[in-house]
Amino acid sequence: MSLAYKHEQVAAIIAAQQGRPGALLPILHDMQDALGFIPPDAVALIATALNLTRAEVHGVITFYHYFRSTSPAKHTIQICCAEACQSMGAEQLVKHAEKRLAGRKDGEYALQPVYCLGLCATSPAMMVNDKLHARVTPERFDRLLKKIGGGS
Ligand code: FES
Structure with a gap:
């Protein structure tokens, strides 16, 4: 992914x-x-x-009801890749997330980029299943993943 x-x-x-x-x-x-x-x-x-x-x-x-605006995956993880978050380590966070989610079952997780979640002052930001999270470090990502049942 x-x-x-x-x-x-x-x-x-x-x-x-x-x-x-x-x-x-x-x-x-x-x-x-x-x-x-x-x-x-x-x-x-x-x-x-x-x-x-x-x-x-x-x-x-x-x-058209046929079109979906959300991923059909069980859990959607959106990481902000806009400027403020980029400057606070969003790229490393994306790499970390990709590593953690690699090899997971299809349809379990969808990892998506977003461009500003409105939390620029507390970046890097991400949204997990419609819940916003600020100042997300790789360690915090792991804890959140564990919470939604994806920790190892
Ligand atoms: S730039 Fe990431 S929340 Fe605004």
């Missing part, structure tokens, strides 16, 4: 359809097929690529 890979995957899906008329639905379908859901961060990228507003893209995603 690699956050960078997922970001590239999202960009490639958008690029493959971008020039076509009515590209929004094909992009959303391709993304859901490839990732199992439409990552919230992809909304802004799709909007920019298709010259739409985020609200327009979000509106289409929520209109």
